[in-house]
Amino acid sequence: MFVSDLPTRIAITDEGPREGFQIEKECIPSADKVRLIDALSETGLKAIQVCSFVSPRLVPGWADADDVAANFKPTSDINYSALWFNQRGIDRALAQRERLTLTGTIHVVASEAFCVKNLGRGRDENLQQMRSQTKAHLDADITVGKISVMAAFGCNFQGRVDTSEVLAAIRDGHAIASEANFSDAAIGFRGNCSITEIALADTMGWANPALITRTVASVRSQWPDTAIRLHLHDTRGLGIANAYAGMCQGVDRFDTTVGGLGGCPFAAHPGAPGNIATEELVLLAEEMGIATGVDLDALLAAGHLAEKVVGRQLPSALLRAGALPEVTYHV
């Protein structure tokens, strides 16, 4: 019975604020962004990605990232993270070091075409950038523990992505980590670059459950001691099925967004749903007896707040239908 591989507990990182506000065209007041983060802090979630320190020219929705990071109300047992892709981003994140949990990620891309579209540089150039960024992280005493693979399941600009490309991208990431440790040790060790997690992102909604199953199995066979995280988008409606397929392979770490906020601004399908909705993943898990630690009612309230903040109905079905009547979960 394959269900026996299901984890007993999953860890969810809600990236609603970061993913959600980067794609919205309207200028959303910083105070509203802060309100949503504070609401998410009340749900039992233990990890929230609050903002993106990226170029305001490329992502105008996060021009106010510094303000938002400085003003949400932190709760002590929650990991508040942020995203960045260059030195300027690191510097902005470091200014919020007391409030954010700064961890370094080595971002790699399984599709050359998407790398150019999303990061404005080819994969070779990106690896160069990640090399120097990783060193910068270690110099700033930021632990680098994660390799994240974008477009790991397919690409709107390139088509299908073979698993061999995913494995090659992860190897590139590991090479950067090894090299950084080596050179860092030579000059006196400051940070720590030990990869404990590989994140596979279905950035443009190309995954299906069979592909998730195969890819997770392939990655695990190469790096059996490294945790696998799934970052799934519900672009074409298969997101929750893909999460379930991941759980069946024992995956216990997921990125989601409350309400299904978001979608990648560079992924070329305006109007399509964003990431898988946090509340739908919580329902999926809890109904199967998998603990999430999340209060679903509080999360749905945060989802309704998110709809008010962005001024439109979000794609989450559960936000429309409401939780199962009379059903509660142990939080």
Next chain:
Amino acid sequence: MFVSDLPTRIAITDEGPREGFQIEKECIPSADKVRLIDALSETGLKAIQVCSFVSPRLVPGWADADDVAANFKPTSDINYSALWFNQRGIDRALAQRERLTLTGTIHVVASEAFCVKNLGRGRDENLQQMRSQTKAHLDADITVGKISVMAAFGCNFQGRVDTSEVLAAIRDGHAIASEANFSDAAIGFRGNCSITEIALADTMGWANPALITRTVASVRSQWPDTAIRLHLHDTRGLGIANAYAGMCQGVDRFDTTVGGLGGCPFAAHPGAPGNIATEELVLLAEEMGIATGVDLDALLAAGHLAEKVVGRQLPSALLRAGALPEVTYHV
């Protein structure tokens, strides 16, 4: 590897017209309903449920069922079906016998509370009704081959539904079939009541993949030679994951609605999504190498037509995002 249980081909019944128009508040012109049926006939679908012969007082959206059934353009290799729950419905269906494929279903309900809400009668009374309806089917030379279980995974009015209730409901259905054959044989055999299919309906969106897995396994262990059909709603966002879990158990028959039209008018969650969207099930299947026979582009066009006909955006994510670029399937 559990993926090996996946079927190589699935059969899809699109119930978009029937499910979709029963819930719409606006009065939709019969000609528009016919246009949608005709568009679905061009997609490669081999089974379409076109209308519901139910009381116009209870379901005003199908007051024109007779007109619609009389006016769509039938294609010879497509099974056009209809729904009914009483003698008046049978009579209306018989008037369209040349155009519709009439088959009798024994409708049973796993939740007493939903039975009262949806059919206006308790389960005992419903069984009485099904007994006489089954005999009426056989008298009219309508083959009775299916037992359909409503609220098989949970009920908004009653809560969780135990698998034992599902099995009991199916046994009730089988008892009606046996009795009808027996009495029918005594008076001279006309029809045929041989149950070849058990349909399990998640009428109010309570299912999850683990529950689907368990329930399908339980039903199959009792009736190993009877095909299982899943009729899934995406009310709370788990519909496609549930379909995948069914496929993993070898289920190869699904009811869907184009665009995710529909939702049960008596299920008490206005605004929630309806059935799983045909196009998302096609994508799920075809991307995993499971043949559907459906032309996804033609189906998406029918989905956009359905949105025009009902005058609102339908819940299907795939309808927003579009099919995977440059990917085609063998139809």
